[in-house]
Amino acid sequence: MALPGSGARRDPSAGGPPGGVRPPKTGELVARRLRRRIVEGSLKDGDYLPNEASLMEHFGVSRPTLREAFRVLESEGLIEVRRGSRTGARVTVPGPEVVARPAGLLLRLGGATLGDVYQARGAIEPAAARLLALSGDEERYAALAAELEPARASVSDYERFAVDSACFHLRLVELSGNRTLALMAGMVHEIILRQTQRSVRAHEAGGRHGDYARALRAYEKLVALVRSGDGPAAERFWSRHLRIADDLVLRDQEATSVIDILE
Numbered sequence: 567m568a569l570p571g572s573g574a575r576r577d578p579s580a581g582g583p584p585g586g587v588r589p590p591k592t593g594e595l596v597a598r599r600l601r602r603r604i605v606e607g608s609l610k611d612g613d614y615l616p617n618e619a620s621l622m623e624h625f626g627v628s629r630p631t632l633r634e635a636f637r638v639l640e641s642e643g644l645i646e647v648r649r650g651s652r653t654g655a656r657v658t659v660p661g662p663e664v665v666a667r668p669a670g671l672l673l674r675l676g677g678a679t680l681g682d683v684y685q686a687r688g689a690i691e692p693a694a695a696r697l698l699a700l701s702g703d704e705e706r707y708a709a710l711a712a713e714l715e716p717a718r719a720s721v722s723d724y725e726r727f728a729v730d731s732a733c734f735h736l737r738l739v740e741l742s743g744n745r746t747l748a749l750m751a752g753m754v755h756e757i758i759l760r761q762t763q764r765s766v767r768a769h770e771a772g773g774r775h776g777d778y779a780r781a782l783r784a785y786e787k788l789v790a791l792v793r794s795g796d797g798p799a800a801e802r803f804w805s806r807h808l809r810i811a812d813d814l815v816l817r818d819q820e821a822t823s824v825i826d827i828l829e
Contacts, residue, residue, distance in 0.1 A: 593634030596625050600635065604644055604657055611659035615645070618654070661752075669753040673824045681820030683757050684812045690751055691735060691808060694742035696801035699792040706741045707793045713737045714785055721778050724766040731778075732759040734785055757824055765815040777814060784811070 590598070603609045615621065622632055636655055639645045643660040673683070698706060713734045720726035732755065739751035766778070784807045791800040 591634065592627060593631045594638060596627060596632065596635035597638035599625075600639060601642070601644060604659070609657050611657055613657045615655040615657070670756060670824070673757070678824045679820060680757075680761055680816055680822045680824065683754050683761075683824065684808075684816060684820075686750070686754060687735070687758060688805065688808045688812065690739060690747050692801045692805040694739040694744065694747050694751070695788060695792060695804040696797035697742040697744055697747075698738065699795055699800040700797040701743055702795060703743075706743070707789070710738060710741055710792060711789050714782075714789060717782055717785060721782050724778070725763070727778050728763040728766045729759065731781060732762050738788075761815060761819075765817075781811065 600609070600615070609615070616624070618629060618632060621627075622629060625632070627635075636645065636647050639655075640647055643658060645655045646658045647655045698710065713730075716730040717727065717734055720730050735758065736751055736755050740748045742748065788800060788804055788807070791803055
């Protein structure tokens with residue numbers, strides 16, 4: 567496979583800005599150019615990069631420099647290098663989980679609380695509901711409606727309902743069409759899931775099955791509002807629902823540290 571574009575055949579110069587800032591190494595520059603092609607779609611998920619000899623000639627670099635570029639891209643989850651394989655490096659476009667793991671760590675290190683996380687969700691999901699309703703996309707409406715089926719099937723099974731409920735919330739944002747909102751929702755998904763599981767276990771012990779049925783009815787109403795195309799109504803309803811649901815899920819746990827949920 568030929569790489570698109572031409573470019574220099576020698577190692578890029580090592581000149582850098584004044585002030586003692588380290589100029590990027592040649593391997594980092596090669597990684598930057600390959601990364602750009604992955605981001606722009608010239609290199610797609612599953613594509614194999616040309617063999618090392620071809621890449622060395624294309625970029626005008628040595629084998630150690632090329633392998634340094636590979637290490638950079640591999641650490642970012644953008645390629646998979648199979649040592650000893652004749653197929654070489656394969657492009658692997660990462661999903662939101664690649665960002666979610668370090669984001670969860672940063673939240674823990676920063677002392678984030680459950681109140682922080684649920685407040686963020688309360689800002690993300692209503693906006694996503696409005697965007698989805700205004701999209702006029704019947705396929706996306708149908709996809710959200712399909713997310714109701716697992717929840718309906720598990721409404722009497724608190725362990726499964728916790729998972730299906732968290733998935734419905736995440737899918738709502740994914741279907742909104744806004745990739746930034748979807749990424750943000752993905753970052754807090756595991757925290758939301760863990761806390762939802764804790765909450766439904768506590769409710770199960772207290773025999774509060776009615777909460778799950780009410781949640782399901784709220785999901786069904788949201789789907790109907792989204793399908794009606796009334797973005798403001800969908801946003802208002804979902805914002806109100808989240809305020810009520812979050813009070814039930816958190817219940818005196820707003821100050822609980824994220825680290826206590828994830829570990």
